[in-house]
Each structure stands twice: as structure tokens, then as C-alpha cells.
Amino acid sequence: MACRVLEYLILPLVGAKTLIVGAKSVNYMKKNASTALRVRWSGSIRGGYSSNHGSRFYFTFDRAPCTGPAGIEAVDWTGASRNYHQHIEFEGLCNNIPAGHMQIGFNVGTLPGISWQPYLGWTTSGKPKITAEEVDLGENKGMCPHHTVFNVKQHTLATADTDSGIYGASAFRYTKLAPDTSLRVRWFGALGAKSQSPAPGCLRFYFTFNGEECKSPTPIDGAIAWLTDPIIQTRTTHSSQGDYAVALNVGQCLFGNLNQMDPDPHVNDVSRIIVEEVRLGKSQFAEQAVLLTCSFESSSICGFTQSTNDDFNWTRRSGGTSSSYTGPSSAYSGSYYMYIETSSPRVLGDTAVLYTPNLNLAGGCGRLVFRYHAYGSSLGYLRVKLYNGQHMTQQLWAYSGYSKNTWQETNVYFKQGGNFQIAFEGVRGRGVTGDIAIDAVAVFNVSSSYCNSPNRDLPKAAQQVFNLRHWNWYNLNFTGLGEIKSMIYPKISSTSGLRVSMTATVMTSQRLGPCTQWQFRFGGHVCPVPTHSVEGSRYTYSYQTTTQHLFPITVSGICTGLPAENLVLSIHTSSCGGSPAVDAVTGWQTSFFVSAEEVVLP
Structure with a gap:
């Protein structure tokens, strides 16, 4: 068994939710009987706002709390009259859960002798999320030399x-x-x-x-x-x-x-x-360098060139193609894609060839990843070939005949020394409903372990988590709103999700009723998939306006839809309602920690 088997599940909850026991659940398919299940809550909660009020938030599995070894829970309690909504993250590992379909529930309950006023998912605090993943808790005596994360242990105690x-x-x-x-x-x-x-x-x-x-x-x-x-x-x-x-x-x-x-x-x-x-950083089975990544958003199409020895050209397009019942309705990534238009004057067998720029493979082993869309009743062919100068050295991949109205992914590993180009060759079929498109093309220089492995699925199976990076500052004491820190993250796969996390001691504000939000941005923007935005906030309405309330906070999440590139990763603070939190503090007197890692999602 691999040292770590990862599944990922995200549950967006819209708007404010007041929960009763067992009110929220999601379906999950556990693949292995011998693994533990790690679950995590990330979102806003409030246990109570009156004096001596609180609530218990906990996970259930098929309506039963975890007993191996203990419940997975968090408690929110206030001893004074203070109305606040805070971003909370908690997780745990549950053992002895059989393989198969199950319901993971997120619940709220009372505390002994304490009244409750539970509130979940305050509207300005980001989108609450649940993540679930399988983890191998075996002894891992082989030390998993090709793995980024392993030897996971959990210690539980009564506080x-x-x-x-x-x-x-x-x-x-x-x-x-x-x-x-x-x-x-x-x-x-x-x-x-x-x-x-x-x-x-x-x-x-x-x-x-x-x-x-x-x-x-x-x-x-x-x-x-x-x-x-x-x-x-x-x-x-x-x-x-x-x-x-x-x-x-x-x-x-x-x-x-x-x-x-x-x-x-x-x-x-x-x-x-x-x-x-x-x-x-990178491990043996992780990509070593990004040679090319392109979603055809620019009219320069990333240096791709049209062949002069074919019958027609590929077309850059936004939205649907010009023919009905064929082609995609939109791009896979961004707004644009490339496709072959098979309407008149095209005839059976006409060919269009699109070349990547000249690339160089220093290590001798490469990986091509791209999305393709082939939908219609008269499809021709899509062939992908490797060229060294004017000479074709091998056909990497071919597609024909099977129609599916969705974007599909292809991964191809290949050996090639020195300079090369990859050609996408589209061939017209017997009718006009044969449009074929490509998008999100990426080429990597990878470890020779990929090309030398007899089982090409091994690297992907072994690398569910990879390319882990972290940044640390101590006693940062950033005051105010705006960008706190930015860093460069070399994302090496266009198909992975990027899991990011920050931990710091923070203060919302000394003002009455402030709301402060901490948010990750990717290339200066929020996550391109809106439900996967990574942010957390805290709203505090305290009757003691001169008291500074300082506390630790963690904000984490997985952003998808990001290209493989040197990505500018940044963390920002902003006001999110109530009084402007102009005197918010981040990284007070303790460590300010940021991490990023790529994860393979199902």
C-alpha cells in the first residue's frame, strides 16, 4: 500500500446556517479498509454570545461519533457577553472505519450545564468547507523514500x-x-x-x-x-x-x-x-521544471505555430464553436482554446497541425499534460507527435471515434534528449460535426523515474502530496490592512490543487464591532474557482472597547484551476463589515507561518 492515499472533498455552505444535530452531511467513498480517515472543518462558527454560553461542534460517520480513538470536535464558549463570529479550523483522524460509501456529518450539540446559541457560516466569513482524506497509519518501516508526507501519528487527550x-x-x-x-x-x-x-x-x-x-x-x-x-x-x-x-x-x-x-x-x-x-520541496517523483504552460489566453498563443505543410489551420476560440452538436461550449481554463473547424470547405482527411515552441529536455524524460474535447457524430482523429527538427521521432498519443461532450485529461510520459517540438495533428472526419479542441497544455522536465518505471501509474499514485514549501516570520507585528506578505511558489503541475495554510496570532481591532478578513490570493486574484476561495474572518462585538483581544488563527484551503507556473502567492487583510479594522494586527509576538503544497485530486 502507498504510504498516503488522498481523497479530497469540499462542501460549500451558502449563507448563514443555524445547525441542529445531524443537520449537515456529505457522501464519501472510502477506498481502503486499513486506512484512517482524516476530516477537517474550515469555516465560521459561534457557540454563544451571552455570558456562559457555548456549543460543541463535532463530526459523525454514518451518524455515529468517532470512537477510534476519540471524538473529533471543537468547543466554542464565552464567559462574557460578547457577540463574535470567528474562523475556526479543526481536524482529527478516525480509525477502524470500513471501506465503502458513508455519510460524514457535521453536528452541533450542547455542553453540560451551559446554554447554547450556535451559529454557523456567517455570511462575510468565506465559504465553510469540509475536507476528507485517507491516511495510512502503518509503521512505514521503509521510510517511504519517494513520499512527501508519511508516518502520520495522532495523540488524543482530555484538556x-x-x-x-x-x-x-x-x-x-x-x-x-x-x-x-x-x-x-x-x-x-x-x-x-x-x-x-x-x-x-x-x-x-x-x-x-x-x-x-x-x-x-x-x-x-x-x-x-x-x-x-x-x-x-x-x-x-x-x-x-x-x-x-x-x-x-x-x-x-x-x-x-x-x-x-x-x-x-x-x-x-x-x-x-x-x-x-x-x-x-520536490521529491524523486515530482516534476523538475516547467517547460511550457499555455491556456491560449493571449493572441500570441504562447509561441505555438501553425504548420505550412498541412491543409488548414487550428482556430483560437472563445465560447462555443460555429457548428451545432459538436465542439465545446467554453474553454476548460480561462476564456480561450484551440480547435479544428470541420465545416465547409473542409473535406474528409484534411489535416491541421499545431506545433509547440522549441523546447529542451535536459534530463531526457518529459511529461505532457493537456485537455481535449472531442464531441460530435463525425469525428476524425487527434494525434500527438514528437519532433526533433523536421523529423518525427514518435507518436505519443492518438484519439479517434469516441464522442464525449466534456473536457478530458491526458498525461503522456516520453523520452527525448535535447531540443524537440510537440505537434497536435487534427484530422477532419466524414462530416461537419467533428470539431476537436485542446486547452491547458503543459510540458514538464521530470525525473527519469517516470520514464524508467514499468508501471506509469506509480509516480502519480506515490505522489498524492508533493512540492511542499513553507515560509516563516517571527514577531512580525504587521498592523493595518493590505498585503501582509507575498512569496513565489513554483507550481509544477497544471492539474493539481494547491493547498495553502497560514497560522498567526492576530487582533481584529480595538474598535466596537470590527470585522477583519484574512485571504489568500494567487497571482493577485482570489482562487479562480469561487467555491474554493481561501479566506477566514473574525467579527467581534465587545462591550469593552479599550481591550485588545489577541488570539491564534489558522486559515487554509485547496484552490483548484491554477496553472503550472511561478505563482505569486500573497496574504491580505481587509475589512469585511462593521467598523473598519484599520488597526488589525497579524503575527503578534509569535510565529507567522505560511505553507503551500500540491495535492492530487480525484
């Missing part, structure tokens, strides 16, 4: 009060298998701090490994000041293999003259630490 030092029963033993990996560490559970007098007060939560904080690249921590919040997610790099005592700790904040607040988890809910080994 309890701790004055300082190791937080409750969070310490556990983790065996790191490989010397060339980092550790990704996440906490999910109730974190809180009691009101502090005299002010100001602060409480820092941080991870240790064998009693020491992470030094590369930064400490892994979050802080709470005058606020309660039920989740913190942090990540770290730690190189040496062997056994580690991993623990979450509580203590005094590092900067400023701040009194240490007392921890206050409110209720004994189920908390958990999830640790996994990750390889940063």
Missing part, C-alpha cells in the same frame, strides 16, 4: 488546567524515521486564558521536542491575550531521526512587560496533536 510547563497530558513519544525530513506538528483543542488583573495579560503556547523549542526555522507558538479561542495550529522543521518527546507547553509571552495569564480550557473536550514527517 485540563495547567499552571505552566507541559500542557495537561499533551506529551507523547514520536519516532521519526527518516533523516532528511521535517516534522509538521498541529494542535487541535481547547485553549483559553483567564482574565488577568492587573492588565495587560498574555499566555503563550509552544511546542517542545525532547524538552527544547524548535530552532529551525523559528519557535512554534501562538499566544492569547484577553481572549479565549479553541484552536491553534502550528508546524515545525526538525531534522534528526529517532525518538522525540513531543509536547505542547504553556508559559509567559516573550516580549513586553506582560503578566502571565492562567490557562482556562473551560471544558474537558477532546484535544489532539497530529505529527507527520514531510519532505520539503
